[in-house]
Amino acid sequence: MNDFLTQWGWRPLFDEDADVYRAQGCIPARVILEHKHMYRIVSENGEYLAEVTGKFRYQADGREDFPAVGDWVMANLRESDGRATIRGLLPRFSKFSRKVAGAVTEEQIVAVNVDTIFLVQALNQDFNLRRLERYLILAWESGANPVVILSKADLCEERDELMAQVHMVAAGVPVHAVSALDGIGLEELAPYIGKGKTVALMGSSGVGKSTLINRLIGHEAMDTGGIREDDGRGRHTTTHRELLLLPDGGLLLDTPGMRELQLWDADQGISAGFADVETLSGQCRFHNCSHNREPGCAVQAALQDGSLEEERYNSYLKLQKELAYLARKEDKQLQLQEKSKWKQIHKQMRTHKPR
Structure with a gap:
């Protein structure tokens, strides 16, 4: 494997294709x-502006x-004009x-081939456990390892209390409080950003x-907007996704702030993200317990003794309903697509029917 491939995160699983x-x-x-x-x-020959082939575009089913x-x-690669054609x-x-914003039932890819996802949340008015x-x-659903980054630690007097709340909803996930302005806690992030490792930064606008x-890069690679005095939030500056190479060899993928984060195909992610609730569900007396009024319900017992917060359980129920609704909507859309496809086939058969 050459130095370029190693530096930019090549994996052996790519070799055969x-x-x-x-x-x-x-x-x-x-x-x-x-x-x-x-x-x-x-590429190892430098940077190029590229587009996919017509065949690639024709064979693609969706985004x-x-x-x-x-x-x-x-x-x-075409060295003459600095352009390239993507064939595979x-x-x-x-x-x-995530699901695209709005009513359309469609997947939107935010980041791929990342080893670690920094989930950035500010320790000011933006702090939101449900988000x-x-x-x-x-x-968890992506296949990458999540790490929670609590930014703007210099602006927060209740840092330890908020970190404890994060540990409750992110059991087993590393949590780091940092201040990029003051350099607080940044040394703790170094192990995630080794040579050839890709880290994506996710978070809402202004975190x-x-x-x-x-x-982390050591210079002003990204525009920043400062802090608004009225609500303590930063101004949203990133408008596109970009992969950046760090001086020490790691890679950072910056993403625009997401005001809306609807779930997409996240059954396994729910199980990992709410392992505490699902563990309790497995301890109920009846395997089909609805966690309502059944005797021997471990979930209701945990809610009553305070070991499971009601807000967290309600969030779990809300997300489950959201996934179920998405599945029903997607199934209906698939049925309509299948029906439309067969209508076109039958139309073509009638058109080409031998006389």
Whole structure:
């Protein structure tokens, strides 16, 4: 494996698929920026502006089949104009997705091929445990390892109390309180960002992701907007996803702040994110306990003695209902797509019926 591949996070699992495209004159490259199906990719020959082939576009079933920031692709390079053609998308070992904002039932990929996800939440008015639960669920579902970063620690007098609350909802997940402005706690993040390791930063608008990235990189790579005095929140500055190479060899994937974080295909993430609730469910006397008025209900007992907070349990129920609704909606959409497909087939059969 050459130095470029090692530095940019190549995995052995890519080798077999890559060899097929190498026979066609393609070389591996990683997507570092995306703008409406135009991509900035980096290869051992440098950076190129790239687009997928017409065949690639025709065979793609949806957004998830197109490259995303963090993907490894196989491309033909054109040195003459600094452009490239993407012919293949290599397998992903992790994928952080959410449902697109609005009423459309469709997946939106936020980050792929990341080893660790920094879930950044500010220790000021932005602090929200219920939002953190959502991020944790999708992080567990992605296949990457979540780490909670509590930013703006210099602005918070109740840091220890809030950290204890985070540990309650993020059991087993590392939690670090940092201040990018003062350099507090940044040394604790170094083990996650080793050579060839990719870390994605997730969080709502204004939590300090850009300031944190600038501190880790060592210069002003990302624009920052300061703090609004009225609500203590930072101004949202990141408008696109971008993969950045750190001086010591790690990789940071910055993402825009997400005002809306709807779940997408997160059954396993729910189990990991609410392991405490699901463990209690397994201790109920009846295996089909609805946790309402049944005798021997471990969940109700935990709610009554305070070992399970009612807000957390209500959040669990809300997220379960959200996933169930999404599954029903997606199933209906699939049925309509299947019906439309067969209508087109029958129409074509009538059109080409021999006379």
